[in-house]
Amino acid sequence: MGAELDGPPVVPHESPQLVAAMRRALDLAARGPAVDPNPRVGCVLLDRDGRTLGEGFHQGAGTPHAEVAALLDAGCGPAAGPRPSGPVTHAGPRPSGPVTHAGPRPSGPVTHAGPRPSGPVTRAGTPRLPAGATAVVTLEPCNHTGRTGPCAEALLDAEIARVVIAQSDPTPLASGGAERLRTAGVEVVTGVLESEATALNRWFTASARLGRPVVTLKLASTLDGRVAAADGTSQWITGGPARLDVHRQRATAGAIVVGTGTALADDPKLTVRLPAAELAAPAVESDPAPEAGPAPSATPSTDAAPAPDATTAPTPRQPLRVVVGTRELPASARVFDDAAETISLRTHDPAEVLRVLSDRGIHHVWLEGGPTLAAAFLRAGLVDRLVHYLAPALLGAGPSLIGDLGIGSIDGIDRWHLEDVTHLGDDLRLTLVPAAGLTPGIPATPATPGIPATPATPEGA
Ligand SMILES: NC(=O)C1=CN([C@@H]2O[C@H](COP(=O)(O)OP(=O)(O)OC[C@H]3O[C@@H](n4cnc5c(N)ncnc54)[C@H](OP(=O)(O)O)[C@@H]3O)[C@@H](O)[C@H]2O)C=CC1
Numbered sequence: 001m002g003a004e005l006d007g008p009p010v011v012p013h014e015s016p017q018l019v020a021a022m023r024r025a026l027d028l029a030a031r032g033p034a035v036d037p038n039p040r041v042g043c044v045l046l047d048r049d050g051r052t053l054g055e056g057f058h059q060g061a062g063t064p065h066a067e068v069a070a071l072l073d074a075g076c077g078p079a080a081g082p083r084p085s086g087p088v089t090h091a092g093p094r095p096s097g098p099v100t101h102a103g104p105r106p107s108g109p110v111t112h113a114g115p116r117p118s119g120p121v122t123r124a125g126t127p128r129l130p131a132g133a134t135a136v137v138t139l140e141p142c143n144h145t146g147r148t149g150p151c152a153e154a155l156l157d158a159e160i161a162r163v164v165i166a167q168s169d170p171t172p173l174a175s176g177g178a179e180r181l182r183t184a185g186v187e188v189v190t191g192v193l194e195s196e197a198t199a200l201n202r203w204f205t206a207s208a209r210l211g212r213p214v215v216t217l218k219l220a221s222t223l224d225g226r227v228a229a230a231d232g233t234s235q236w237i238t239g240g241p242a243r244l245d246v247h248r249q250r251a252t253a254g255a256i257v258v259g260t261g262t263a264l265a266d267d268p269k270l271t272v273r274l275p276a277a278e279l280a281a282p283a284v285e286s287d288p289a290p291e292a293g294p295a296p297s298a299t300p301s302t303d304a305a306p307a308p309d310a311t312t313a314p315t316p317r318q319p320l321r322v323v324v325g326t327r328e329l330p331a332s333a334r335v336f337d338d339a340a341e342t343i344s345l346r347t348h349d350p351a352e353v354l355r356v357l358s359d360r361g362i363h364h365v366w367l368e369g370g371p372t373l374a375a376a377f378l379r380a381g382l383v384d385r386l387v388h389y390l391a392p393a394l395l396g397a398g399p400s401l402i403g404d405l406g407i408g409s410i411d412g413i414d415r416w417h418l419e420d421v422t423h424l425g426d427d428l429r430l431t432l433v434p435a436a437g438l439t440p441g442i443p444a445t446p447a448t449p450g451i452p453a454t455p456a457t458p459e460g461a
């Protein structure tokens with residue numbers, strides 16, 4: 001049988017078999033926690049004839065990386081045998097800090113190439129993979145010792161012959177694994193299903209390139225741009241389907257941020273609350289699918305979806321709640337309940353807020369207002385996307401959705417490009433990005449039929 005013969009891999013890297021293995025690795029990766037300090041990664045190990053030796057995916061910060069999980073599944077790797085020397089522990093202990101999902105084991109069919117040969121061991125004293133084995137992995141194997149050891153070394157220890165990679169690691173700290181493997185004589189192929197792999201870790205990738213979390217500013221207003229009535233009351237302006245959508249979007253973020261003004265005026269919970277059927281489903285990092293709504297030109301649907309508090313419950317994994325500002329909140333504030341962690345940041349500096357959140361491994365911030373904090377982030381150039389829920393209602397008075405931006409004349413107008421319009425019940429959801437261009441690494445929102453995907457152009461152009 002091929003697995004026991006020496007020699008290079010038989011299956012060429014551009015073959016449908018290897019692309020199918022990469023698709024499987026992507027499916028495995030998607031079972032990891034969507035909102036985690038670490039990216040989602042999957043790995044499939046193949047023998048030289050393309051049969052599966054082992055599979056794995058990363059289950060969150062502090063647990064074994066996908067390559068090590070796959071090596072262990074193949075009966076190989078750091079924990080499968082004694083490691084006589086060397087300081088590296090690949091499967092380190094789980095840290096007590098970030099809460100992660102311990103996702104279920106992949107349930108799909110796995111065709112293993114048969115029991116691992118018991119004979120040959122590697123230079124590290126662990127069982128080695130059959131000669132000519134290939135690792136198919138969705139993200140470049142890391143080359144650093146963080147909470148766990150470098151995956152490039154684990155693959156070298158197992159005497160891998162070839163590594164096929166979808167996405168290069170965008171972080172300066174962990175990148176370099178492909179180079180390390182090549183230098184050691186391993187064949188390395190990159191870019192197989194790269195865009196799929198990048199989309200899987202959309203916010204992780206964009207925030208690695210930005211060096212800070214991606215910021216989505218959420219707004220909910222009347223047609224005349226009011227976010228509350230003259231007496232300060234604001235619940236509710238938008239209808240049930242739009243508010244449910246907010247909760248789905250909150251679930252894609254590592255943190256929900258408001259100013260003290262909103263916390264004091266609204267006493268919000270700032271948790272993710274979803275219908276029971278959705279609680280079991282893994283959260284996605286990309287834009288959640290809206291309720292199957294009609295195209296913008298069609299007749300608006302009725303308020304079919306439940307409001308978030310009617311039949312919904314908090315999800316097990318909650319984003320961090322963040323209140324920005326110097327005023328004290330009462331201890332009884334709902335934001336301090338035990339549904340999720342909350343931090344108060346006594347600053348007026350948006351960049352400082354993002355530094356703190358970046359240090360906590362947060363890649364995507366959902367900024368819920370209010371108008372003063374929203375304006376501060378906009379003035380600092382720290383908003384990457386706007387998600388605006390627009391209700392067909394008028395108030396005529398009350399705070400408007402954005403505070404003073406310091407724009408004195410029409411020349412200074414801050415233009416945004418409309419990427420998507422979606423009906424949610426009677427409300428509209430507008431998704432916008434800066435007219436000057438997308439934040440690097442943020443793929444465009446798919447166009448909605450009827451909305452031309454052309455960028456905003458200067459008047460008269
Ligand atoms: N419809 C909607 O979607 C929403 C509506 N709202 C409504 O908005 C109103 C609250 O508005 P607002 O008071 O502007 O709320 P904010 O949440 O923006 O809080 C403003 C406060 O945050 C602090 N702060 C933090 N950073 C800065 C900064 N860079 N510059 C100035 N102040 C800063 C200040 O308080 P401190 O003195 O403590 O430092 C400031 O008074 C409420 O009526 C609420 O209902 C709010 C959110 C969403």
Ligand SMILES: Nc1c(N[C@@H]2O[C@H](COP(=O)(O)O)[C@@H](O)[C@H]2O)[nH]c(=O)[nH]c1=O
Nearest residue numbers: 220234236237238266268269270271368
């Ligand atoms: N009034 C208003 C919104 N208000 C936002 O929702 C917060 C309340 O969150 P929670 O307590 O978790 O339900 C509130 O403080 C403010 O940020 N949002 C909307 O989608 N539509 C609305 O009409």
